[in-house]
Amino acid sequence: MTSSSLRDWLISRQRRWGTPIPIVYCPHDGVVAVPEDKLPVVLPKHGENLDEWKITTCPKCGSVATRETDTMDTFVDSSWYFMRFTDPHNHAQPFSKEKCDELMPVDLYIGGKEHAILHLYYARFISHFCADEGLTAHREPFKKLLAQGIIKGKTFKSKSGKYLQKDEVTEKEGRLVETSSGELVTTSFEKMSKSKMNGVEPGDFVSEWGITL
Known part of the structure; x- marks a missing residue:
């Protein structure tokens, strides 16, 4: 594809x-x-x-x-799980056509930027394939899409391209450098990710803003 x-x-x-x-x-x-x-x-x-x-x-x-x-990739699973939800206890088939046709398509799809681009693309592909194979009557899996934004965080990256944690960076003479090597560090705002070490620590957030039970 x-x-x-x-x-x-x-x-x-x-x-x-x-x-x-x-x-x-x-x-x-x-x-x-x-x-x-x-x-x-x-x-x-x-x-x-x-x-x-x-x-x-x-x-x-x-x-x-x-x-x-x-x-x-896990997209292979998530591209049709909504169909499985219509018939979750079926041990002979992924889902029955009758139950799937009764409940599908999904009324509202809410997702972030990646979902509006990637997951939606794959989900539609699977849905069209199932319709072509006679497994479902509907071609489109979702009636309406509500796309959310994407959350970014301040990101620190060393000269070699390695992502750094905030506490691995020091300000020296008005410039940011990697504490261990002294090399210059570049900053940007990228999608929050564990691999980019730019997420928000939940404990710090709760300490500042509190929590409602």
Whole structure:
């Protein structure tokens, strides 16, 4: 799936969660899809050995093979969960057409900037696919979109491009520098993220503004 701005679906992620990619690699048959009657592929539980889990047998020849250890992006799950909500206890199908058609489409979709661009894009793709396959009667998953803004935080970045915490930065002679190296630090306002270390500490916020129970 491509567009003018999105070239792939981040189908492959190196994470221990997400939707497993049902593929095994056989030394004789190459890339082999896991048969439908062997689905779903269940990831190893926390604490289990990944190296042991990935050893399996080839569905074609029975030889020792290895599983694909990458997972699909979580967008793959969240692109159709609203359909699953219409029939959450169905153990034979993702959802029944009758129940899904009765409750879908969703009346109002509320999401931030990424949802209005990314998740909405994928959700519409899945919805159109399901309609084409006769799984649902509706093509569009949502009747109305309410897009929220995006929260940004002050961000500190070293000369090497490493994100820094606020307490790793010192003001020296009117300029901000990395405390440990003395190198200049650049500042900007970027989307709040743990990886960018620019979030708001909840405890500090509560101390200043209080909380209502």
